[in-house]
Ligand SMILES: O=P(O)(O)OC[C@H]1O[C@H](OP(=O)(O)OP(=O)(O)O)[C@H](O)[C@@H]1O
């Protein structure tokens with residue numbers, strides 16, 4: 707089972723980046739090409755590719771599998787970046803996450819209105835980051851096709867914030 711394989715390698719780092727946070731470190735996954743391939747297989751099996759036009763991946767850990775997944779599904783990839791990194795005209799949204807606050811941006815011409823977008827990130831915690839991403843996508847007239855995460859921290863109930871945007875929420879391992 708993919709969830710057990712993932713649990714066996716994801717590393718808990720206590721008190722990072724601040725006291726009280728148990729950080730889920732995914733870097734050991736990246737050292738195992740077979741496991742990376744299995745993650746893509748699991749996403750492909752659980753997603754309805756013909757209902758997705760574009761994959762949006764969130765900086766920075768959402769870039770790692772976001773582009774790989776877009777390549778696997780044969781879909782375009784759109785980066786959602788932290789403030790001040792995208793060079794062209796952007797729309798922006800501020801948000802709170804499990805540790806701190808941030809602002810994210812997307813290029814205003816990232817996709818055309820009506821595009822069905824799968825939002826990918828490595829991890830769902832409070833849902834602040836993907837909620838802000840969904841708001842950006844909607845500002846540009848996009849439709850949220852669903853969400854795909856490797857990890858969800860279920861005790862933080864982030865998925866409850868996402869159902870307003872799409873009921874399609876895929877997570878490969880929960881804690
Ligand atoms: O559900 P939330 O409470 O919003 O938290 C989840 C977000 O936190 C982490 O990103 P982080 O901002 O640490 O950036 P990084 O990917 O660049 O490490 C993670 O990759 C998600 O994007």
Ligand SMILES: Nc1ncnc2[nH]cnc12
Nearest residue numbers: 727728729730804829831
């Ligand atoms: N506990 C956590 N571990 C890794 N990334 C996170 N992003 C938000 N909370 C996190």
